[in-house]
Amino acid sequence: MSTTSFLQTACMTGKRAGRLVVGLLAMIVFLASLAVPNQAFAHAALIKTDPADGVVLEQEPAQFSLTFSEPVSPLVLTLVKPDGTPVPLTAFRLSDQTVEIDNPQPLKSGTHVLSWRVISADGHPVGGSLLFSIGAPSEPPVVSEAVDWPLRSAIWVGKVFLYIGLFLGVGGAFALAWLARDARTGQRFVTAAILGGLIAASLSLGLQGLDALGAPLSHLAQPVIWRTGLGTSFGWTVLFALIALGLGLLSLAGPRATTKPLALAGLAGVGIALAASGHASAAEPQWLTRPMVFLHGVGIAFWAGALMPLGLALKGQSAEAAPFLRRFSRLILPVVAVLAAAGIVLAVIQVQTPAALVNTAYGRLLLIKLGLLVFLFTLAAVNRWKLTASAEAG
Incomplete structure (x- = not known):
């Protein structure tokens, strides 16, 4: 084979391989876009809370409630006290799109954090937290919500x-x-x-x-x-x-x-x-x-x-x-x-x-x-x- 023929053959092979790679990469990018699990694309959104986020209450609430844009199932519910002590919340009821959570114990004055993690019918887990204070607000306890x-x-x-x-x-x-x-x-x-x-x-x-x-x-x-x-x-x-x-x-x-x-x-x-x-x-x-x-x-x-x-x-x-x-x-x-x-x-x-x-x-x-x-x-x-x-x- 002459040098010219060899170069032509190599060029054609390279072009074919290049087209194959481009097509495969396009397909993989498309598949990747289907798989994006970023929390920003989750579809169950918190629309109302009781108590409201940031509110100062005169006395402790008998229960908490979280209302979402669609029905959800609780995964992890935690109340963090002003001193940073976490209290698991295991008694709750589901009412359409609202999760009603019992307050298990008396709460002292200061700022508390209600941390929640739920999953919607589409299989997307979402989480967050809200702050409320009893009496006078205090320094909020640290609750990590960093992205893993x-x-x-x-x-x-x-x-x-x-x-x-x-x-x-x-x-x-x-x-x-x-x-x-x-x-x-x-x-x-x-x-x-x-x-x-x-x-x-x-x-x-x-x-x-x-x-x-x-x-x-x-x-x-x-x-x-x-x-x-x-x-x-x-x-x-x-x-x-x-x-x-x-x-x-x-x-x-x-x-x-x-x-x-x-x-x-x-x-x-x-x-x-x-x-x-x-x-x-x-x-x-x-x-x-x-x-x-x-x-x-x-x-x-x-x-x-x-x-x-x-x-x-x-x-x-x-x-x-x-x-x-x-x-x-x-x-x-x-x-x-x-x-x-x-x-x-x-x-x-x-x-x-x-x-x-x-x-x-x-x-x-x-x-x-x-x-x-x-x-x-x-x-x-x-x-x-x-x-x-x-x-x-x-």
Whole structure:
């Protein structure tokens, strides 16, 4: 081979690799945006307290109450006395969106802190505190509300790998079974994504328990942490995710006769896992939102899961690459239409007004996701109308 031919070949290979890396990075960034666990995006907000924050009372209250924007379940309730002594509050009642908490003992004069941590139906734990004084205010006791960045980072990474396992792993297994058929290109990547998802799903359950109780990473091995995580709605997501990941793995390793049914069941499991928790699923009316989340999740898994096996098949110029591409191209338009329709319905239900797109943290996060989707749709359009025909022709 001449030096010129070698350089041309190297350049073409580099461009192909570059496009593959850019596409994969775009998909991972999109998955990362889905996984952001920042507390600013939690959706249960405290709207009223009794006593009010900062109030000075003449005598101690018989009970405390916290009213939220949606129903919640208490995780940790603590009263911190003026001298810094914490008193666990275990007697409470739930009344619609209000948590009524009994005062267990007489309180002396000074400034007290009521610290709370609750979890809403969507599986997001939120916490905070309020101050009130009896008689004359005193120096407030110190209650740490610092963000646990190691735990935040672990939750973020765990959810990214969980989504990679569900979308690129289980979705990839479906693509290999139903679209690639006899071609096995990309199977190693799909298997690795599923295995990573299995590990991430298991760890995410413990991380959810830590987040729910406000405990540090060092408490991960404690049984109460895992019981708490399992008791949240996210526990159902992890359970269905593990089933979906297991079905996807079995479709790759099991007998050929069971490949398609197992892969299809795994793809359905992705939608069920995502519909089991999260604010979109918990929003009313749930008879509409949960099916929309299911369709949205299945659509993402179908689309994202096919990209790596299809890209590797085209790159390797295998005999099955062109039929694989034709099957994918025939199905992707209706899948993307369903994906977009489900996303629009969920956005309208949750945002409600155009102003909320810029005035709320959720709306701003949605705008970021829409920007990433526009980028991905642009890539898809270029592939569909400029590159597909030439790729099918070899």
